[in-house]
Amino acid sequence: MARRSDHTRDELKEVILNASWKIIEKHGFSGLTARRIANDIGYAPGTIYNIFSSMDDLYLAVNSMTLDKLYDTLSSTECQAPKKTPIQNIKKMAQLYRAFTKKHRSHWLMLFTYILPKGKKPPSWYQEKITRLFEPLENLLKPFYSEKQSRKRKMAARVLWASVHGICFLEETGKIPLISNQENPPDMTGYLIDNFVSGIQN
Amino acid sequence: MARRSDHTRDELKEVILNASWKIIEKHGFSGLTARRIANDIGYAPGTIYNIFSSMDDLYLAVNSMTLDKLYDTLSSTECQAPKKTPIQNIKKMAQLYRAFTKKHRSHWLMLFTYILPKGKKPPSWYQEKITRLFEPLENLLKPFYSEKQSRKRKMAARVLWASVHGICFLEETGKIPLISNQENPPDMTGYLIDNFVSGIQN
DNA sequence: CTATAAATTGAACAATGTTCAGAATTGTGA
């Protein structure tokens, strides 16, 4: 029996989340079970329910971790080089996003394949983490819009990000039939960005 | 006990799929269980396994239905009006896609949230149905590319479709934080199409 | 009518999320 002084409540929460992260890494989202977590951390299954109200609650917490990591990636200085053109930086950001989908494939997939029970809405802090995700791209789009067009600029960021994501997601789940080996998804996102930004500039 | 002369094998397959379709409509993908299907069609659960090798197999068949319906939608004459501009037709097609995601929300979501067990690839006829899905859009893009650029045109179709899909999917799953009530997803797809096509034309 | 083939059944199994009474552990007040 685990002793209750082993971890504080907060520590235990972290231990559970870290174990979950690794399980997803190895066995995918569907391999994440309460019993497996409990086994890995040396606690009984019931203990998890002292920390999380349900597995859905835990899924949300894991997704929150993924969102944080994704934010770190997108706000990297790599795609904010002042010496490069905005387009180059946007493309770099798309590359970073793509790399993220590869490195944390299962976590990234979970972010989009786990859908809350119908009618349920995520908590507001979760929505805020998503909103925050768009900011780096909003900044990169500043050269193309005046101050007064900030709303339009935000929309452009959403459109562009959703589009890049759409390409990555369909490709990663095998739903974009490749025409040949010549066109790979990086080319596709590049093609998208070139044309979209070119359209903006007109 | 259901009598074996009630339905032929093929009929039974259809009966199962139709029941599944309705269940998903009412209770979502997660509400689709072998026992519920069996109950609805008046057979025992085991019977389903005479027709489908597993529930995964059945999911694939349901998704195949959805793909067929989606193809019918996208190849509608509504978005192939000769009197309208290509852009207008493309926008119409995007609208039709969007309408489909609303009308058959659960089935459409299932198409993307059910991911085959890692390593497993869908059968080739399934891939072909996906490939076929791009053809209507490929045709609408013909005015923008020469005969020799057909490969580029196909890539454009994939990019554009994936992008529109990305917008719809993120919006439908609550992952595009709206800036205000003024920008709704139809506007966003319109914005995307305008700019992308404008970029192509340069 | 009988024997064979085929289709259907439903009990059984392992695994899942979840609950909660009771056991184990720790903190507290004398």
Next chain:
DNA sequence: TCACAATTCTGAACATTGTTCAATTTATAG
């Protein structure tokens, strides 16, 4: 130090899931 209270943890139990398969029922061929 000791007794009692509060907290934490356990793990058996329950309902449900996909899945299997021997037994049963039904249809057909000879």
